[in-house]
Amino acid sequence: MKISRLLEVLDGELVCGERFLDNEVLWGFASDLMSDVLTLDTDKLVLVTGLNNLQTIRTAEMADIECVVFVRNKKILPPMIEIASEHEMVLIECRFSMFGAIARLYEAGLKPVY
Amino acid sequence: MKFKYEIEGGNFSKAGNASSAVKKILKQLNVPPAIIKKLVVALYEGEVNVVAHAWNGCIHVDIEADRIFVSIEDEGPGIPDIEQAMQEGYSTASQAVREMGFGAGMGLPNMKKNADYLNVKSEVGKGTTVEIITFLK
Numbered sequence: 034m035k036i037s038r039l040l041e042v043l044d045g046e047l048v049c050g051e052r053f054l055d056n057e058v059l060w061g062f063a064s065d066l067m068s069d070v071l072t073l074d075t076d077k078l079v080l081v082t083g084l085n086n087l088q089t090i091r092t093a094e095m096a097d098i099e100c101v102v103f104v105r106n107k108k109i110l111p112p113m114i115e116i117a118s119e120h121e122m123v124l125i126e127c128r129f130s131m132f133g134a135i136a137r138l139y140e141a142g143l144k145p146v147y
Numbered sequence: 148m149k150f151k152y153e154i155e156g157g158n159f160s161k162a163g164n165a166s167s168a169v170k171k172i173l174k175q176l177n178v179p180p181a182i183i184k185k186l187v188v189a190l191y192e193g194e195v196n197v198v199a200h201a202w203n204g205c206i207h208v209d210i211e212a213d214r215i216f217v218s219i220e221d222e223g224p225g226i227p228d229i230e231q232a233m234q235e236g237y238s239t240a241s242q243a244v245r246e247m248g249f250g251a252g253m254g255l256p257n258m259k260k261n262a263d264y265l266n267v268k269s270e271v272g273k274g275t276t277v278e279i280i281t282f283l284k
């Protein structure tokens with residue numbers, strides 16, 4: 034699905050990466066554990082997380098993840114936006130729980146990595 | 148081509164800066180993305196380990212025509228039992244490290260998986276050196 038559709042499904046708040054809303058994502062992975070995220074080898078992946086710190090963005094950068102959704106109303110902080118913009122990432126805030134967000138994305142057709 | 152980066156133990160706001168800089172260089176050198184990813188994932192886990200477990204350290208990167216050599220050296224408590232540390236799930240990480248999204252004992256195993264060659268040397272009370280080689284062909 035296009036990231037714009039994902040944003041709609043999650044009733045999310047786009048925080049950065051407006052230029053990339055037409056990019057496609059196919060796979061979803063949800064975790065607050067960055068070491069788990071770093072074991073993946075999947076393109077067109079959305080990371081769904083409740084961990085709102087710089088390491089989440091650094092992890093996405095190293096793992097070539099272009100879209101990160103922050104659940105449970107976690108706020109994306111300015112230094113996170115700075116690095117994310119530099120690396121052309123889309124960051125989205127959403128008010129749903131992890132479970133709620135994933136359920137919606139799954140229903141909309143996003144596939145689990147495993 | 149040789150590069151060197153300093154790492155501050157305990158400073159999570161800077162963790163990843165060195166790995167990010169290395170990634171940028173490898174991209175500029177047109178290294179294939181899959182190779183870059185393997186190397187920087189291993190490097191980043193190593194950098195986080197220095198921040199999480201040691202006092203300070205540095206990363207040396209040596210890029211040659213057919214391989215990239217990385218060494219992550221730190222001054223710190225060292226690892227008493229390297230074999231145990233290499234096990235998935237073994238971790239002595241603090242709560243603060245866990246809150247950063249690390250400390251599940253996956254770092255070293257993940258580094259081993261992503262490196263073509265990995266060697267860990269350590270002396271208790273002195274420090275740890277992790278060497279990684281990634282082949283470019």
Ligand SMILES: Nc1ncnc2c1ncn2[C@@H]1O[C@H](COP(=O)(O)OP(=O)(O)O)[C@@H](O)[C@H]1O
Binds near residue numbers: 199240249256
């Ligand atoms: N540079 C280091 N200095 C001291 N101890 C380390 C270092 N790197 C790893 N360790 C030890 O090895 C354990 C396992 O490391 P790792 O697999 O990266 O998991 P984690 O960092 O999540 O604990 C750590 O918890 C720590 O006890």
Ligand SMILES: [Mg+2]
Binds near residue numbers: 199253
């Ligand atoms: Mg680690």
